[in-house]
Amino acid sequence: MAAKLDGTGVTYQQLSDLEHDFDDVETEIIRQQVRLTEPLYEKRRELVSQIPGFWNLVIEQAPSDIDEWIQPSDSAVLLSSLTSLSVSHFEVEGGAQGDPRSVAIRWEFAENDFFEDRVLEKKFWYRHSKNGSSGLVSEPVNIKWKEGKDLTEGLLSLAKAVWDEDQAQGTIQTKKKRKDLTATQKALEEKIDSIGLGGVSFFAWFGFRGDPVTAEESRTAVQEQKDRRHRRKNGEDVESPAREEEEEDEEEDVDLEIFPYGAQVAMAIADDLWPGAIKYFTQAQEEDEMSDVDFESNQSSGSSLADEGLSDDEAERPSKKRKA
Amino acid sequence: MAAKLDGTGVTYQQLSDLEHDFDDVETEIIRQQVRLTEPLYEKRRELVSQIPGFWNLVIEQAPSDIDEWIQPSDSAVLLSSLTSLSVSHFEVEGGAQGDPRSVAIRWEFAENDFFEDRVLEKKFWYRHSKNGSSGLVSEPVNIKWKEGKDLTEGLLSLAKAVWDEDQAQGTIQTKKKRKDLTATQKALEEKIDSIGLGGVSFFAWFGFRGDPVTAEESRTAVQEQKDRRHRRKNGEDVESPAREEEEEDEEEDVDLEIFPYGAQVAMAIADDLWPGAIKYFTQAQEEDEMSDVDFESNQSSGSSLADEGLSDDEAERPSKKRKA
Numbered sequence: 160m161a162a163k164l165d166g167t168g169v170t171y172q173q174l175s176d177l178e179h180d181f182d183d184v185e186t187e188i189i190r191q192q193v194r195l196t197e198p199l200y201e202k203r204r205e206l207v208s209q210i211p212g213f214w215n216l217v218i219e220q221a222p223s224d225i226d227e228w229i230q231p232s233d234s235a236v237l238l239s240s241l242t243s244l245s246v247s248h249f250e251v252e253g254g255a256q257g258d259p260r261s262v263a264i265r266w267e268f269a270e271n272d273f274f275e276d277r278v279l280e281k282k283f284w285y286r287h288s289k290n291g292s293s294g295l296v297s298e299p300v301n302i303k304w305k306e307g308k309d310l311t312e313g314l315l316s317l318a319k320a321v322w323d324e325d326q327a328q329g330t331i332q333t334k335k336k337r338k339d340l341t342a343t344q345k346a347l348e349e350k351i352d353s354i355g356l357g358g359v360s361f362f363a364w365f366g367f368r369g370d371p372v373t374a375e376e377s378r379t380a381v382q383e384q385k386d387r388r389h390r391r392k393n394g395e396d397v398e399s400p401a402r403e404e405e406e407e408d409e410e411e412d413v414d415l416e417i418f419p420y421g422a423q424v425a426m427a428i429a430d431d432l433w434p435g436a437i438k439y440f441t442q443a444q445e446e447d448e449m450s451d452v453d454f455e456s457n458q459s460s461g462s463s464l465a466d467e468g469l470s471d472d473e474a475e476r477p478s479k480k481r482k483a
Numbered sequence: 484m485a486a487k488l489d490g491t492g493v494t495y496q497q498l499s500d501l502e503h504d505f506d507d508v509e510t511e512i513i514r515q516q517v518r519l520t521e522p523l524y525e526k527r528r529e530l531v532s533q534i535p536g537f538w539n540l541v542i543e544q545a546p547s548d549i550d551e552w553i554q555p556s557d558s559a560v561l562l563s564s565l566t567s568l569s570v571s572h573f574e575v576e577g578g579a580q581g582d583p584r585s586v587a588i589r590w591e592f593a594e595n596d597f598f599e600d601r602v603l604e605k606k607f608w609y610r611h612s613k614n615g616s617s618g619l620v621s622e623p624v625n626i627k628w629k630e631g632k633d634l635t636e637g638l639l640s641l642a643k644a645v646w647d648e649d650q651a652q653g654t655i656q657t658k659k660k661r662k663d664l665t666a667t668q669k670a671l672e673e674k675i676d677s678i679g680l681g682g683v684s685f686f687a688w689f690g691f692r693g694d695p696v697t698a699e700e701s702r703t704a705v706q707e708q709k710d711r712r713h714r715r716k717n718g719e720d721v722e723s724p725a726r727e728e729e730e731e732d733e734e735e736d737v738d739l740e741i742f743p744y745g746a747q748v749a750m751a752i753a754d755d756l757w758p759g760a761i762k763y764f765t766q767a768q769e770e771d772e773m774s775d776v777d778f779e780s781n782q783s784s785g786s787s788l789a790d791e792g793l794s795d796d797e798a799e800r801p802s803k804k805r806k807a
Contacts, residue, residue, distance in 0.1 A: 164768075167534050174761050177527055181758070184519045188512060195508045203501055210491050434505070437498050444488075 172399065175291070176388050189259040193248045196434075203437070204245070214244050216443035217436045224427035228420070232310055233361040240271035246433040249282065260285035260295070262429045273310065275303040281365055283425045286377035288370065291384065291399065295422040296331075296369035298322060302362060310360040317347040318366035318417045332371040337411035348413050359418065367421025496723065499615070500712050513583040517572045520758075527761070528569070538568050540767035541760045548751035552744070556634055557685040564595035570757040573606065584609035584619070586753045597634065599627040605689055607749045610701035612694065615708065615723065619746040620655075620693035622646060626686060634684040641671040642690035642741045656695040661735035672737050683742065691745025 163170050207213040215238045221229070229237065245265045250257025265280040279302060283295040299319040302311075309316070320343050325331060335344055372380075390397045418424075432439065487494050531537040539562045545553070553561065569589045574581025589604040603626065607619040623643040626635075633640070644667050649655060659668055696704075714721045742748075756763065 164534055169530055169533050171765075173530060174765070177523065177530065178761055180526075181520065181523055184516070184523065188516050188519065191515065192508070192512050195512065196505065199501065199505055199508065202504075206493055206497060206501065209493050210488055437502055441495075441498070 172391070175399070176391060179384065179388060186259060189248075190251055193251055193259050207436070207440075208243070210440075213440055214241050214436075215239075217244070217432065217439045220439035220443045222427060222431055225424060225432060228364065228424060229361045230310075230358075236268075236271060236273050236310070237361075240268045240273075241266060242269050243267035244428075244433070244436075246429045250284075258285040262295075262425065264425060264428055273305060273308045275305065279365060281367075281425075283369075283422065284374065284377075286372040286374070287380045287384070288372045289376060289380045289383075289400070291380075292370075294370060295425055296372055297367050297421065297425070299368065300365040302365060311363045311366075312350070312354065312360075314347075314350050314354060314359065314363050314417050315366045317343065317350055318363075318368075318415070321347050321415055322368065330371070331368070331373065333368050333414055333416045335413050335415060337413055340413065344413070344415060347415050347417070351415070351417060363418045364421050364424055366417040367419075367425075368416060369422055496715070499723070500715060503708065503712060510583060514575055517575055517583050531760070531764075532567070534764075537764055538565050538760075539563070541568070541756065541763045544763040544767045546751060546755055549748060549756060552683075552688065552748060553685045554634075554682075560592075560595060560597050560634070561685075564592045564597075565590060566593050567591035568752075568757070568760075570753045574608075582609040586619075586749065588749060588752055597629060597632045599629065603689060605691075605749075607693075607746065608698065608701075610696040610698070611704045611708070612696045613700060613704045613707075613724070615704075616694075618694065619749055620696055621691050621745065621749070623692065624689040626689060635687045635690075636674070636678065636684075638671075638674050638678060638683065638687050638741050639690045641667065641674055642687075642692075642739070645671050645739055646692065654695075655692070655697065657692050657738055657740045659737050659739060661737055664737065668737070668739060671739050671741070675739070675741060687742045688745050688748055690741040691743075691749075692740060693746055 218229075218234075218237050218241060243265075244267070247263045247265070248259050248261065249263045250261040251259045261282070261284045263280055263282045265278065267278050268274075268276065270277075279300060281297060281300050283297045285293065286296050287293040299315065299322045301319045302309075302315060304310075304316075321341075324341060324343055340348065384399070387397045387399055542553075542558075542561050542565060567589075568591070571587045571589070572583050572585065573587045574585040575583045585606070585608045587604055587606045589602065591602050592598075592600065594601075603624060605621060605624045607621045609617065610620050611617040623639070623646045625643045626633075626639060628634075628640075645665075648665060648667055664672065708723070711721045711723055
């Protein structure tokens with residue numbers, strides 16, 4: 160029998176199954192939201208493409224979950240050269256039945272002094288592991304830095320080289336046994352150590368990999384989990400496989416993830432910056448107006464988007480940010 | 484002609500209309516979400532009603548948006564006497580076509596030393612003002628404190644008395660001209676001043692009113708706004724009414740709102756604490772286990788809800804909280 164909570168007839172399994180039921184509904188809701196907002200995002204793309212500097216101003220107002228990772232040197236590139244940002248739910252486009260939480264984040268740049276790329280796109284797949292957890296996983300995207308301009312100081316290209324080695328060996332695990340480290344892996348570990356916390360470039364985000372769950376493992380995990388839930392609903396006493404105890408980090412284990420908060424940053428972009436872009440742009444305009452000598456005349460051109468008085472959830476965020 | 488952004492063919496009006504189109508879709512999505520999750524919340528209610536202390540543990544783990552308002556003395560009441568919490572989207576229940584963002588938050592209590600009430604329910608209506616803003620408004624709910632046990636020190640009952648006076652006079656504005664203050668209003672102002680920032684009881688939240696928008700004003704505002712948008716889509720050059728400049732707070736103006744962040748707290752309960760209740764409960768259980776001497780044996784009873792390794796947006800919040 161499944162373990163019951165002390166003094167009750169309820170099992171953790173029942174609570175867990177119910178949470179999965181909620182999760183299924185949430186997935187369906189996100190799928191519908193993607194479908195219903197698609198034409199509006201297309202219309203927004205058309206409108207904002209006519210506004211020079213739109214995305215630069217949006218980035219300038221990025222919420223703290225994103226902004227905290229942008230170093231002054233990153234900011235210089237983003238504010239001067241970013242020409243477009245877009246988020247697509249690529250696993251459900253065109254009516255496909257993939258996971259609506261999977262997102263591709265595409266950055267477009269003008270000619271600039273830092274790198275050759277005009278487009279940098281990073282894909283995140285929403286995957287489920289055997290032990291019941293779920294989240295975004297990705298793979299490193301390299302950047303063709305110009306001579307002496309690598310803002311990640313070699314970190315990103317090393318992470319990509321380690322990924323390529325791992326691909327050749329058929330592994331996606333970022334945690335390695337120290338005794339098994341290859342020369343490239345050792346070089347990456349030293350690079351990570353030399354940079355230290357808080358100092359890494361935002362562009363290292365392109366190197367994020369996430370937890371090692373393959374598409375195949377994820378499909379199997381989802382199917383098995385659904386089967387078990389279904390059988391329990393029919394009264395069978397089916398236990399989920401015991402969650403593997405997470406191994407204690409041993410001294411010999413080395414984690415070669417270069418941007419551990421990569422998934423959170425991706426979610427902040429997809430769920431906040433992207434849907435709120437017009438709001439952030441308007442905020443930036445208002446701040447410009449506020450600091451403008453010609454305040455009165457600008458004021459009379461009247462942004463009807465200003466949020467004063469009553470305000471909704473969206474509009475609250477900036478004031479919270481100011482409070483912090 | 485509507486004002487264009489400098490150097491572009493785009494008007495603020497176009498951006499604003501598009502934001503309203505997004506908002507309409509979002510409203511529809513929330514409506515569907517409420518409908519689809521209703522049976523799941525009912526099932527959850529049945530399950531958790533069998534777990535003594537469920538809601539006390541959830542409150543103990545409340546996210547900081549809520550927790551920061553709970554004083555130690557409030558906490559004593561909530562942790563010992565709260566028996567149930569529930570959120571309903573009362574304007575769309577039973578297929579009604581009201582606003583799905585309107586919520587009623589219902590607290591149930593066991594017999595306790597502080598007040599006579601077994602149920603405290605506060606309703607929040609999502610309303611739109613003439614100037615294009617929107618948000619939650621409410622009305623004060625009184626609490627029958629036992630002798631000498633009023634945690635708000637008279638603040639809540641004065642706020643209710645002022646509301647009753649306002650109702651009799653047909654106003655819902657919390658901002659008053661100093662010269663027009665009644666004796667009750669003066670008493671409330673003095674009480675607000677005497678308590679000061681940061682020291683107010685969480686129970687003062689029941690006195691929140693929000694911005695003065697009536698149901699009638701809201702209906703008219705929504706209709707007029709939709710009409711204008713529709714006409715603009717058909718090519719007419721219809722401007723929205725100029726947003727009234729917010730009056731500078733004059734020295735004679737007194738704001739008698741006793742819990743200015745009431746709407747934000749309501750949203751944090753409805754959008755985070757309520758949907759995440761099982762997650763917060765599980766966290767509390769895990770913390771209990773962690774601090775338990777008998778750690779190993781509890782561990783083997785295996786909560787399969789533990790989030791380790793991969794984690795989703797929901798699961799991230801607690802770790803962010805710990806980071807802060």
